Amino acid sequence: MIIFPNAKINIGLNITERRADGYHNIESVFYPLMIKDALEIIESDNLQFQSSGIEIPGSVISNLCLKAYSLLKNDFPQLPNVNIHLHKNIPIGAGLGGGSADAAFFIMLINETFKIGLDDVHMMNYARKLGADCAFFINNKPLYAFNKGDEFESVELDLASYSLALVMPPVHVSTAQAYSGVIPSLPSATLKELIKLPVTDWKECIRNDFEPHIFKAFPVIEKVKNALYNAGALYASMSGSGASVFGIFESTPDLSHLEGENQVFYNL
Numbered sequence: 001m002i003i004f005p006n007a008k009i010n011i012g013l014n015i016t017e018r019r020a021d022g023y024h025n026i027e028s029v030f031y032p033l034m035i036k037d038a039l040e041i042i043e044s045d046n047l048q049f050q051s052s053g054i055e056i057p058g059s060v061i062s063n064l065c066l067k068a069y070s071l072l073k074n075d076f077p078q079l080p081n082v083n084i085h086l087h088k089n090i091p092i093g094a095g096l097g098g099g100s101a102d103a104a105f106f107i108m109l110i111n112e113t114f115k116i117g118l119d120d121v122h123m124m125n126y127a128r129k130l131g132a133d134c135a136f137f138i139n140n141k142p143l144y145a146f147n148k149g150d151e152f153e154s155v156e157l158d159l160a161s162y163s164l165a166l167v168m169p170p171v172h173v174s175t176a177q178a179y180s181g182v183i184p185s186l187p188s189a190t191l192k193e194l195i196k197l198p199v200t201d202w203k204e205c206i207r208n209d210f211e212p213h214i215f216k217a218f219p220v221i222e223k224v225k226n227a228l229y230n231a232g233a234l235y236a237s238m239s240g241s242g243a244s245v246f247g248i249f250e251s252t253p254d255l256s257h258l259e260g261e262n263q264v265f266y267n268l
Contacts, residue, residue, distance in 0.1 A: 007036070041110070095244055120138050
């Protein structure tokens with residue numbers, strides 16, 4: 001069976017405090033984005049993993065799909081071995097949650113294929129063990145995220161009447177690098193309330209706390225954000241810990257001047 005994990009963007013991201021366990025508490029609004037990977041599993045004599053598309057850095061054994069399989073196999077020993085094929089299309093090191101999406105969709109695919117009877121709550125609990133934003137992709141709808149980014153509240157947000165574009169410059173920002181440069185602080189107004197404002201007001205009040213030091217380290221990312229505003233974006237921001245930058249437009253923009261050096265995605 002095959003499934004298509006999608007990306008997400010962060011609309012606003014406040015790093016509110018450092019936790020005793022080494023993680024950080026955050027608040028953000030997660031919004032699904034229609035850039036997709038393809039994930040296939042086939043029952044097999046041996047557990048196998050292959051990938052195509054964008055090259056995935058690091059060791060295969062650290063892949064979150066394999067870690068998800070191990071978690072499920074531990075509790076459901078009747079699960080057969082599978083051959084996993086992941087076609088990677090969601091940019092890596094982009095702040096789009098692609099690896100987390102793959103793991104969450106893998107859990108859903110295993111659950112559906114082998115009828116192990118997990119409801120959404122149980123699948124989210126497995127996903128939380130794999131990554132802070134992984135559980136979001138089980139319900140895969142706009143949500144206000146808090147604590148480590150793994151607790152959620154519903155938020156009324158529909159951007160279907162706008163045109164979303166995303167630009168991925170030729171740089172990679174690691175999560176560790178992103179968090180190393182932030183000083184946590186409580187915002188003056190919670191994002192849960194600010195997101196209710198008109199999109200035209202977001203530029204003045206919705207921030208991504210990673211941007212100031214990431215822009216210093218990677219000026220090309222700030223350049224992309226400025227280019228989106230110059231192209232008419234109502235709101236533009238780096239997504240998550242970067243390096244991608246998205247823009248919200250009234251209609252499909254002309255970003256052809258950015259296409260030579262960057263990946264550009266339209267109508268998301």
